[in-house]
Amino acid sequence: FLAKAGRQVLKDYVAFPALTSLSPGATYTSTLKANAVANVIRNVWANAVIFCGHFPDGAEKFTKTDMVGETKGEWYLRQMLGSANFEGGWLLRFMSGNLCHQIEHHLYPDLPSNRLHEISVRVRALCDKYDLPYTTGPFLVQYGKTWRTIAKLSVPNKYLLDNADNAPETRSERMFAELEPGYAETDRLTGRRRGLKTAIGSVRQWRQSAS
DSSP states (O other): OHHHHHHHHHIIIIIHHHHHTTSTTOOHHHHHHHHHHHHHHHHHHHHHHHHHHHSSTTOOOOOGGGGTTOOHHHHHHHHHHTOOOOBOHHHHHHHTTTTTOHHHHHHOTTSOGGGHHHHHHHHHHHHHHTTOOOOOOBHHHHHHHHHHHHHHHTSOGGGOSSOTTTSTTTOOGGGGGGSOTTTTSBOTTTOSBOOHHHHHHHHHHHHHHHO
8 A cells, every 4th residue: 555655646746746847837836736636626526426335325234254155146136235326417427437326336347337327227127126225316415324324323322213233324134023924925915026125115114103
């Protein structure tokens, strides 16, 4: 890390300012200041994009033990459940390098980023078919949820309304213990097999009615 960071600092604050100081339109100091401002803007924006892709409500958290003996199908499922998207039109897609489609990026990390929006339609349809959550929302809403998560996890447990198994930031499979046996079978009303999305919604609705 230190070697890489050192090279970047040398390039941004020594080499490039020295190079541009040879031109009549810039000075060493002006280039140094411009690079510093650009780096701050880049870091703040990158922070927002990365946070929105990993920390909003609905982006599940996994431990190393969850990956032991993981099948290929389970790997894809973990990538889908452990990430989140944000929406904002073509401009935000361009400004984020299409990483507003973090779910698709996790599923297909080698796919060119300009194809992520295209395949998101298929991924969303797949989630709907198997009743899986597809976590997405407006950029400001998703970013606000990430900071809400950080704030909630920074306070003592006694101030939280939910326990670790039911809180949206830390929930686990134990939250489904409240569901009746056979819940995952086909819904008689819709003819569809109940999946994770419906199960999460049922637990949330049950807890709200009980509170």
